[in-house]
Amino acid sequence: MELKFVQTTCPYCGTGCSFNLVVKEGKVVGTQPYTRSPVNEGKVCPKGTYAHEFVNSPDRLTKPLIKKDGRFVEATWDEAYDLIVQKFRSYRPDEFAALASARVSNEENYLMMKFTRGVMKSRHIDHCARLCHASTVAGLAASFGSGAMTNSIPDIAESKCVFVIGSNTFEQHPLIGRRIVQARMNGAKVIYADPRYTPTARQADLYMQFVPGTDVAILNGLMQEIIRNGWEDKEFIETRTRDYEKLKEVVMKEDYSLENVSKISGIPVEHLKTAAEWFGTIRPGAILYSMGITQHTVGVDNVRSIANIQMLTGNLGKPGAGVNALRGQNNVQGACDMGCLPNVFTGYQKVTDEGVHKKFADAWGFPDGICEPETGYEVTVMMNVLVDNPGELKCMYIMGENPMLSDPDINHVREAIGNLEFLVVQDIFLTETAELADVVLPSACYAERDGTQTSTERRVQMWRKAQEPPGEAKEDWKILCELAAKMGYAEQFPYQDMEEIFNEIAALTPSYHGMSYERLERPEALHWPCPTAEHPGTPILHREKFSHPDGLGVFAPIEWQPPAEVPDAEYPYILTTGRILWHWHTGSMTRRSRTLDSEVPTGWIEINAGDAKELGIQNGEIVRAVTRRGSVNVPAKVTPDIMRGVMFMPFHFAECPANLLTHNALDPIAKIPEFKACAVRVEKITEA
Numbered sequence: 001m002e003l004k005f006v007q008t009t010c011p012y013c014g015t016g017c018s019f020n021l022v023v024k025e026g027k028v029v030g031t032q033p034y035t036r037s038p039v040n041e042g043k044v045c046p047k048g049t050y051a052h053e054f055v056n057s058p059d060r061l062t063k064p065l066i067k068k069d070g071r072f073v074e075a076t077w078d079e080a081y082d083l084i085v086q087k088f089r090s091y092r093p094d095e096f097a098a099l100a101s102a103r104v105s106n107e108e109n110y111l112m113m114k115f116t117r118g119v120m121k122s123r124h125i126d127h128c129a130r131l132c133h134a135s136t137v138a139g140l141a142a143s144f145g146s147g148a149m150t151n152s153i154p155d156i157a158e159s160k161c162v163f164v165i166g167s168n169t170f171e172q173h174p175l176i177g178r179r180i181v182q183a184r185m186n187g188a189k190v191i192y193a194d195p196r197y198t199p200t201a202r203q204a205d206l207y208m209q210f211v212p213g214t215d216v217a218i219l220n221g222l223m224q225e226i227i228r229n230g231w232e233d234k235e236f237i238e239t240r241t242r243d244y245e246k247l248k249e250v251v252m253k254e255d256y257s258l259e260n261v262s263k264i265s266g267i268p269v270e271h272l273k274t275a276a277e278w279f280g281t282i283r284p285g286a287i288l289y290s291m292g293i294t295q296h297t298v299g300v301d302n303v304r305s306i307a308n309i310q311m312l313t314g315n316l317g318k319p320g321a322g323v324n325a326l327r328g329q330n331n332v333q334g335a336c337d338m339g340c341l342p343n344v345f346t347g348y349q350k351v352t353d354e355g356v357h358k359k360f361a362d363a364w365g366f367p368d369g370i371c372e373p374e375t376g377y378e379v380t381v382m383m384n385v386l387v388d389n390p391g392e393l394k395c396m397y398i399m400g401e402n403p404m405l406s407d408p409d410i411n412h413v414r415e416a417i418g419n420l421e422f423l424v425v426q427d428i429f430l431t432e433t434a435e436l437a438d439v440v441l442p443s444a445c446y447a448e449r450d451g452t453q454t455s456t457e458r459r460v461q462m463w464r465k466a467q468e469p470p471g472e473a474k475e476d477w478k479i480l481c482e483l484a485a486k487m488g489y490a491e492q493f494p495y496q497d498m499e500e501i502f503n504e505i506a507a508l509t510p511s512y513h514g515m516s517y518e519r520l521e522r523p524e525a526l527h528w529p530c531p532t533a534e535h536p537g538t539p540i541l542h543r544e545k546f547s548h549p550d551g552l553g554v555f556a557p558i559e560w561q562p563p564a565e566v567p568d569a570e571y572p573y574i575l576t577t578g579r580i581l582w583h584w585h586t587g588s589m590t591r592r593s594r595t596l597d598s599e600v601p602t603g604w605i606e607i608n609a610g611d612a613k614e615l616g617i618q619n620g621e622i623v624r625a626v627t628r629r630g631s632v633n634v635p636a637k638v639t640p641d642i643m644r645g646v647m648f649m650p651f652h653f654a655e656c657p658a659n660l661l662t663h664n665a666l667d668p669i670a671k672i673p674e675f676k677a678c679a680v681r682v683e684k685i686t687e688a
């Protein structure tokens with residue numbers, strides 16, 4: 001039997017590994033190493049290895065569905081389009097909102113952005129970056145003028161001191177974890193701070209367990225100790241930054257002495273001292289962070305503190321250093337780059353800038369104009385508006401997201417979605433969100449299309465089509481083009497293939513300007529910014545200057561504040577949430593992968609062994625976890641690995657959804673919810 005091998009990039013995390021899909025008789029049946037990618041050099045994690053398993057799942061959506069009398073009935077594409085067009089035309093621009101997707105290609109996200117702003121003329125477009133690295137995009141833009149991971153993945157192996165905080169790298173970005181191991185084999189010290197002793201902790205020379213939500217205090221304390229000992233990089237501070245005095249005024253306060261920070265965070269003073277000494281004196285030092293930093297009501301403050309410590313130590317613009325914000329989904333960087341955010345067009349060009357607005361309006365040529373040059377609503381704000389001001393938003397178009405499991409406070413989300421008049425969901429499976437839709441459109445998955453995606457290190461890489469989509473499912477870009485044509489805008493959506501869309505993106509986006517499919521075909525692809533056709537791309541940002549007009553990095557004085565909801569007598573523990581190696585978010589794909597799902601078939605709540613003893617809870621016992629939002633029955637996992645007073649739940653499992661419990665409290669700037677800290681109590685379930 002003849003086998004075909006199609007090289008593509010992984011549909012799961014933002015690391016951007018490559019592998020080959022094995023195709024037999026026109027169907028994807030396996031994966032195989034592809035050794036020429038400089039990102040993963042032929043290695044993959046379990047999700048990559050089994051990335052073929054969900055592709056031909058019998059659960060794939062194969063036909064459009066229309067809800068009639070509360071039940072879905074199969075429909076033709078024309079019936080589905082006709083209904084959508086009739087409804088979409090009945091709404092005013094501001095009554096419509098769209099969610100783009102970190103799962104689909106750059107080209108498709110660009111089209112969703114163009115559809116929302118051009119066809120629907122609405123300001124309201126966003127996507128799951130809001131739940132993820134919105135704090136990074138805002139925080140690093142304020143500190144450096146550009147909100148992306150500063151260095152490359154291979155570069156991490158060059159570091160001499162790797163400080164990982166709020167990232168469980170070995171489970172969530174395993175092939176970045178490999179670079180930490182390489183750095184350590186090259187003699188680097190590894191410092192890891194996390195409320196849980198995770199697989200990442202096992203790789204650390206120094207592990208610091210701490211109370212969730214105390215990151216700013218810890219970082220301020222480390223900076224105070226570095227300054228006290230004169231370990232700061234004076235030349236870097238002098239020549240490359242401003243507002244250092246303002247930073248110093250805050251971090252040198254008695255509040256941030258190591259003794260006080262130890263009291264706030266629970267980290268022993270000795271450990272803080274060692275961390276400050278290593279990070280203050282060993283160069284180059286890289287920081288890796290992810291959701292433990294961003295998903296807080298102080299998410300932007302946390303990110304700015306990370307930027308502060310890297311400017312203080314001069315760890316920017318050079319190999320082995322950097323602020324390495326590990327982006328989560330395969331193409332969340334790309335969805336942001338494509339302007340699927342309520343405040344920017346592609347390449348972070350501001351919607352409120354009249355020149356930019358005119359540039360896009362002119363290039364697109366909609367005879368009746370595009371959306372107003374005003375910022376729209378963020379996902380989390382959309383949900384709040386739907387509940388608090390019913391009737392303002394009436395219609396949503398959700399492509400490749402599952403907010404009914406991934407947004408905070410699911411009861412609130414259910415109420416919000418219930419207040420919509422018309423919901424279209426475009427997905428590869430009938431998700432918890434799709435169940436609530438009026439129309440469901442079946443789309444192709446990554447293995448069924450070409451296109452590009454941009455990984456966490458700003459590397460723009462290709463997907464390659466390996467098989468046809470099942471049944472009548474279509475590629476997301478084709479659906480968007482056909483729908484735009486039915487809405488009367490065929491001329492503005494004239495594309496024959498993805499490459500034509502990419503060329504339009506490159507023409508309108510300075511950081512992608514020098515890219516073409518031809519150039520991206522190479523195994524190493526290109527890192528943005530890549531402004532000209534000759535430019536080699538930019539693996540390391542901020543080498544000579546930062547992206548602010550004056551070229552300087554900006555220190556921000558940040559005071560520590562506790563989370564919005566802290567434990568009390570009624571809810572005495574801190575609940576934090578996150579991920580595990582084997583599953584992906586709402587489980588739509590991994591729970592339909594036989595191997596992954598049999599490895600870990602359901603969720604749990606991690607409880608410290610001492611706490612469990614006090615509560616009389618046994619390992620494996622089903623308990624009831626209760627917060628002010630709701631309650632969930634879930635197996636207890638009693639473990640010494642989590643800090644006392646803290647509990648952890650993975651959010652992948654529909655049968656025990658962590659997000660029934662989480663708190664919809666938002667960072668005032670980034671509008672990201674506080675998934676990483678709320679107050680919880682756990683009850684024994686007594687037989688009635």
Ligand SMILES: Nc1nc2c(c(=O)[nH]1)N[C@H]1C(S)=C(S)[C@@H](COP(=O)(O)OP(=O)(O)OC[C@H]3O[C@@H](n4cnc5c(=O)[nH]c(N)nc54)[C@H](O)[C@@H]3O)O[C@H]1N2
Pocket residue numbers: 013014047132165166167168169171172173193194195196198211212213214215289290291292293327328329576577578579580581582583584585648676677
């Ligand atoms: N296997 C797998 N990999 C994934 C994903 C997945 O679903 N499954 N999702 C991808 C996505 S979209 C993302 S964004 C990334 C996320 O990647 P990570 O951020 O690494 O994953 P999380 O588990 O959300 O959180 C990381 C760690 O933060 C710790 N933490 C909890 N509270 C705090 C706190 O207050 N401060 C600090 N500093 N740490 C805290 C948790 O104990 C946890 O170990 O992973 C990506 N990779």
Ligand SMILES: Nc1nc2c(c(=O)[nH]1)N[C@H]1C(S)=C(S)[C@@H](COP(=O)(O)OP(=O)(O)OC[C@H]3O[C@@H](n4cnc5c(=O)[nH]c(N)nc54)[C@H](O)[C@@H]3O)O[C@H]1N2
Pocket residue numbers: 101103104128129131132133291295328329399400401402403405406407408426427428429431443444445446476577578579584585586587588589651658659662675
């Ligand atoms: N409690 C808690 N909640 C969290 C987090 C947390 O740490 N704790 N983390 C948050 C973070 S960082 C993130 S990124 C979000 C993720 O939240 P979501 O993006 O809502 O989660 P996913 O399950 O990845 O949803 C992606 C959807 O896209 C579909 N899909 C896959 N491929 C395609 C395709 O090619 N086309 C189309 N149209 N659809 C496709 C999948 O079937 C799935 O339904 O969750 C957030 N929620």
Ligand code: SF4
Pocket residue numbers: 010011012013014015016017040043044045046047048049172173174175176
């Ligand atoms: S590390 Fe990420 S990109 Fe690489 S194989 Fe695993 S899930 Fe895929």
Ligand SMILES: [Mo]
Pocket residue numbers: 128131132133327328329
């Ligand atoms: Mo994410």
